[in-house]
Amino acid sequence: MSSSEERVFVTGASGDIGSGVVRGLIKNGIQTTAYVRDEKKAEGLFKDELKTGRLTIVVGTYSSVDVFTKAIQGHTRLFLLFSAIGSKPTDMSQVKGTFGKIAYEQGVRQIVDLSSAAVSRLGKKGIIAYMHTIAEEKLWTLADDKPEQRSLVVLRPTRFMSSQLMTDVHPVKHLNKLVFCASPSSVTTWIDSRDISDCAVVVLSESVEKHDRNVYELCGEAMTNEERAVVFTKVLGKSITYEQKSLEDFYKTITARGITHSMAYNFTFPAPKDASNAVTPEISIIIGRPLHTVEEWLKENIKAFQ
Numbered sequence: 001m002s003s004s005e006e007r008v009f010v011t012g013a014s015g016d017i018g019s020g021v022v023r024g025l026i027k028n029g030i031q032t033t034a035y036v037r038d039e040k041k042a043e044g045l046f047k048d049e050l051k052t053g054r055l056t057i058v059v060g061t062y063s064s065v066d067v068f069t070k071a072i073q074g075h076t077r078l079f080l081l082f083s084a085i086g087s088k089p090t091d092m093s094q095v096k097g098t099f100g101k102i103a104y105e106q107g108v109r110q111i112v113d114l115s116s117a118a119v120s121r122l123g124k125k126g127i128i129a130y131m132h133t134i135a136e137e138k139l140w141t142l143a144d145d146k147p148e149q150r151s152l153v154v155l156r157p158t159r160f161m162s163s164q165l166m167t168d169v170h171p172v173k174h175l176n177k178l179v180f181c182a183s184p185s186s187v188t189t190w191i192d193s194r195d196i197s198d199c200a201v202v203v204l205s206e207s208v209e210k211h212d213r214n215v216y217e218l219c220g221e222a223m224t225n226e227e228r229a230v231v232f233t234k235v236l237g238k239s240i241t242y243e244q245k246s247l248e249d250f251y252k253t254i255t256a257r258g259i260t261h262s263m264a265y266n267f268t269f270p271a272p273k274d275a276s277n278a279v280t281p282e283i284s285i286i287i288g289r290p291l292h293t294v295e296e297w298l299k300e301n302i303k304a305f306q
């Protein structure tokens with residue numbers, strides 16, 4: 001099937017990754033449907049893309065199964081992203097299982113699932129890995145039920161660089177510090193969400209057969225907390241140091257902000273011993289350029305930290 005006959009359905013389309021996927025697909029000339037909760041927000045986000053006539057906006061949620069069932073008809077591919085914020089541990093697998101089943105039954109040939117590197121490293125240990133692991137299991141079962149007709153590709157990214165906008169803006173701006181509960185030499189693995197979107201766009205644009213049943217881990221850089229403070233110092237031009245909080249203080253601070261016990265507990269896990277080997281330069285084979293570094297990301301987002 002040539003790309004002109006393809007129609008791609010994007011869930012989470014108004015989010016960080018989904019919006020990048022929509023923009024990339026439209027740039028590639030592919031008929032795209034953005035599944036969003038808020039039509040006005042989507043119209044604002046995709047002003048240029050709507051002008052091409054190739055973008056359709058459908059308003060629906062993870063609960064509006066009837067809307068999804070009708071809207072997915074005629075599509076050949078699905079980008080499947082579930083936002084776990086405020087959800088119960090089994091919500092992700094329920095929604096992905098339901099949407100995945102309906103999509104395949106309605107003729108979708110390829111699902112590209114946005115999962116997490118936690119699946120590879122932790123299995124079901126910790127709530128984030130648990131949610132993504134059982135959701136993936138449902139999708140693999142659905143795909144393997146009719147392997148000739150159903151293709152599945154799983155993207156497993158590490159921690160998003162954009163999450164620094166939530167955790168680090170306040171301490172960097174007001175205390176000149178990065179603050180976390182891990183040791184200064186503990187490694188965190190990072191990926192720019194644009195790299196994830198770009199990878200999804202390539203997979204959704206190329207032949208279904210080429211990427212069938214691949215699991216693509218995505219990690220642009222692995223660095224210690226101390227090393228990250230050095231990058232912040234260099235880019236911001238002022239001294240930023242790393243402060244290790246006690247586990248108890250860290251847990252109390254983030255649960256006081258409304259983060260659930262399970263999520264907060266998950267965030268306290270020490271980095272795996274082999275975390276520095278998690279970097280995936282091989283993704284450049286797919287996206288045609290190197291993955292972004294934390295320094296590059298910070299230079300582009302410097303205003304938020306000044």
Ligand SMILES: NC(=O)c1ccc[n+]([C@@H]2O[C@H](COP(=O)([O-])OP(=O)(O)OC[C@H]3O[C@@H](n4cnc5c(N)ncnc54)[C@H](OP(=O)(O)O)[C@@H]3O)[C@@H](O)[C@H]2O)c1
Pocket residue numbers: 011012013014015016017018036037038041060061062063081082083084114115116117157158159160161163
């Ligand atoms: N953050 C990390 O470090 C990290 C690492 C690995 C994997 N992940 C995974 O990445 C995913 C999050 O991706 P992201 O950063 O692109 O998320 P995001 O920017 O928060 O966007 C979430 C999208 O989901 C939509 N959404 C939320 N609730 C919905 C509902 N009830 N029905 C329909 N749509 C709904 C949002 O719509 P609105 O625009 O209306 O809010 C938005 O389009 C999660 O699955 C997470 O587990 C994250």
